[in-house]
Amino acid sequence: MLDAKPLEGGKPAGAAPVAARVGIGGPVGSGKTALIEALIPVLQRRGINFAIVTNDLVTREDAERIRRSGLIDPERVSAVEAGACPHTVIREDPTLNIAAGDDLEAKFVGLELVLFESGGDNLASTFSLELVDWWMFVIDVAGGDDIPRKKGPGLLRCDLLVVNKVDLAPHVGVVLEPMLKDALRVRDGRPVIATNARSGEGVEAVADAIVAAVLFRA
Ligand SMILES: Nc1nc2c(ncn2[C@@H]2O[C@H](COP(=O)(O)OP(=O)(O)O)[C@@H](O)[C@H]2O)c(=O)[nH]1
């Protein structure tokens, strides 16, 4: 993965067409991997040719979990070991992730989409647009209904904010509607989708958003 191919404007030299690249960031445990697991069958049903890159601090745990899930050809899942700072490899120096995406694209002809799961970070993590065309940020209801009001750059700047674990709201004393309203308000009305990655609630809407934003399909 370190022997990245020569890059021309972030794309592999001579390779066309280039798959759309979508980032999935957010705090540890918010449900990024669970959302990917829920998205896999939805994207497959829509006939989308896609692959996944995960980022963990010093392990390949998320990649192994997705590979073992039986939901997708394990060869379509790559792992980048992010080292100490997960945001470094999605923002300051995304070379390893770009190379992982390029490798997948070289391996799977006609690849249309690569999903990049960031290592869990804090509310400040954002993706470099050298790496992704579009990115979402996943927070969860159990993290507290004050999270949107804390306005981290990840939450504010992402193309889509996902508020996951809506099923847990009654158990953690959160009233969902005001939390979603706060999220929409701090984002000046840019998209917010509520999900339960375990039951699949809201996941079709996330797929719709990805498809409309980067695959330009209805
Ligand atoms: N109740 C509930 N649990 C969830 C949901 N999404 C994820 N989880 C659980 O939250 C934990 C962390 O999820 P994971 O996908 O590993 O988070 P990540 O660190 O952001 O990738 C796991 O135990 C998941 O099963 C959800 O929508 N509802």
Ligand SMILES: [Mg+2]
């Ligand atoms: Mg994960």
